Amino acid sequence: MKTTKISEAVVRRLPIYLRYLTHLHHMNVKTVSSQKLGDILDINPAQIRKDLAHFGEFGRKGIGYEVDYLIEKIKQILKLDQEIHVALIGVGHLGHAILNYNAYLKENMKIVAAFDVDPQKTGEVVAGTTVYHLDQLGDIIEEKAIRMAIITVPAEAAQEVADRLMQTRIKAILNFAPVNIKARDDVRVHHTDVTTELQSLSYYL
Amino acid sequence: MKTTKISEAVVRRLPIYLRYLTHLHHMNVKTVSSQKLGDILDINPAQIRKDLAHFGEFGRKGIGYEVDYLIEKIKQILKLDQEIHVALIGVGHLGHAILNYNAYLKENMKIVAAFDVDPQKTGEVVAGTTVYHLDQLGDIIEEKAIRMAIITVPAEAAQEVADRLMQTRIKAILNFAPVNIKARDDVRVHHTDVTTELQSLSYYL
Numbered sequence: 001m002k003t004t005k006i007s008e009a010v011v012r013r014l015p016i017y018l019r020y021l022t023h024l025h026h027m028n029v030k031t032v033s034s035q036k037l038g039d040i041l042d043i044n045p046a047q048i049r050k051d052l053a054h055f056g057e058f059g060r061k062g063i064g065y066e067v068d069y070l071i072e073k074i075k076q077i078l079k080l081d082q083e084i085h086v087a088l089i090g091v092g093h094l095g096h097a098i099l100n101y102n103a104y105l106k107e108n109m110k111i112v113a114a115f116d117v118d119p120q121k122t123g124e125v126v127a128g129t130t131v132y133h134l135d136q137l138g139d140i141i142e143e144k145a146i147r148m149a150i151i152t153v154p155a156e157a158a159q160e161v162a163d164r165l166m167q168t169r170i171k172a173i174l175n176f177a178p179v180n181i182k183a184r185d186d187v188r189v190h191h192t193d194v195t196t197e198l199q200s201l202s203y204y205l
Numbered sequence: 206m207k208t209t210k211i212s213e214a215v216v217r218r219l220p221i222y223l224r225y226l227t228h229l230h231h232m233n234v235k236t237v238s239s240q241k242l243g244d245i246l247d248i249n250p251a252q253i254r255k256d257l258a259h260f261g262e263f264g265r266k267g268i269g270y271e272v273d274y275l276i277e278k279i280k281q282i283l284k285l286d287q288e289i290h291v292a293l294i295g296v297g298h299l300g301h302a303i304l305n306y307n308a309y310l311k312e313n314m315k316i317v318a319a320f321d322v323d324p325q326k327t328g329e330v331v332a333g334t335t336v337y338h339l340d341q342l343g344d345i346i347e348e349k350a351i352r353m354a355i356i357t358v359p360a361e362a363a364q365e366v367a368d369r370l371m372q373t374r375i376k377a378i379l380n381f382a383p384v385n386i387k388a389r390d391d392v393r394v395h396h397t398d399v400t401t402e403l404q405s406l407s408y409y410l
Contacts, residue, residue, distance in 0.1 A: 009214065011408045012401070014404070015405050016385070016401060019385070019400075023398050028296055040272060040387075043263035078408050081409050096302070097299040100298045101298070103341065140238050150399075170224050172406040172409055179224075180221070180246055182245075190406050194306055194355075195220070195224075196224065197379050198291065198314055198379060199220035199223065199285060200213075200220050200283070200395070201353060201393060201395050202285060202353070202377070203211075204393035205289070205377055
């Protein structure tokens with residue numbers, strides 16, 4: 001199933017498709033056309049067909065996509081058919097917000113441990129997740145079979161945290177700190193930050 | 206200066222360039238090559254040259270880009286040479302986190318008002334920003350000349366908030382609620398949410 005050279009743009013659209021397909025599933029809708037998907041998601045239907053065609057022949061002429069089947073396939077492509085344990089590092093305001101959001105994470109994805117350098121926060125439980133001291137990072141990641149990490153520390157600490165994570169089994173990092181993180185080729189880092197989001201939106205004003 | 210048909214991918218990279226160029230400026234670096242930029246930002250140097258060439262001839266062979274000049278140009282392109290007032294709607298955990306982050310917003314961008322439906326929150330001041338009742342949305346947006354909005358309400362309220370925003374002068378919305386918002390063609394909506402970010406990262410595991 002693993003197909004190489006799929007662009008990041010395609011990979012970023014798959015969860016969007018999955019979210020709406022899951023909504024359709026809950027509405028008991030059985031099939032959907034790329035036209036309808038495109039209308040709702042504001043994406044060109046030809047783009048949707050092309051995106052999905054990278055992974056196989058999922059649609060049928062005149063019928064469209066079978067909702068449940070496509071959900072299952074996208075989950076497989078995104079490896080969401082496995083349970084994925086996530087760590088969060090940095091229990092400040094944003095860290096708190098994301099931990100509170102944990103209940104909404106779906107598709108077998110769960111934040112199972114949080115970390116902070118502040119010893120006062122160690123042992124705290126935020127929205128069901130225990131906060132450990134950063135020094136326990138390696139041990140807990142091993143113990144809880146954690147595969148992904150979310151960085152919500154201040155900018156000046158982000159690279160050091162990333163370096164520590166790269167000494168563990170972690171292969172995917174979502175960085176909220178407003179700084180570019182350098183990582184080895186075998187570790188995938190996505191950056192997300194409010195400032196750059198707002199700045200790119202500003203272009204359209 | 207406004208060039209049409211620039212892809213969203215290009216527009217999303219400009220703030221990344223700007224952030225690093227600003228860092229170089231603070232380090233008193235005068236010129237930088239696309240090679241060096243590419244190394245640091247993990248972007249193909251040819252891509253960087255192509256991105257910037259959309260807007261003019263900013264680089265010089267053998268010298269590269271003049272840092273201060275390029276900063277000024279990117280700010281112009283992103284309209285960050287003007288002051289941009291932002292509203293935030295939904296003062297829950299995430300809203301709090303972003304309001305606390307407000308101090309870090311740069312380049313003339315500032316959250317100048319927050320809104321919530323909870324009357325208990327009305328009048329509260331979070332990290333220097335006053336919380337107004339959602340019913341005051343139109344008046345305050347007019348009064349404070351607000352041009353962009355950040356939505357941090359729960360998923361089920363997001364479309365209604367967006368509909369209310371579209372009755373105002375707002376033309377750009379950054380939506381953190383985990384739901385796709387439908388908007389008129391003249392209103393630009395960017396979506397950002399932790400679940401879809403984690404799901405697309407999962408692909409690379």
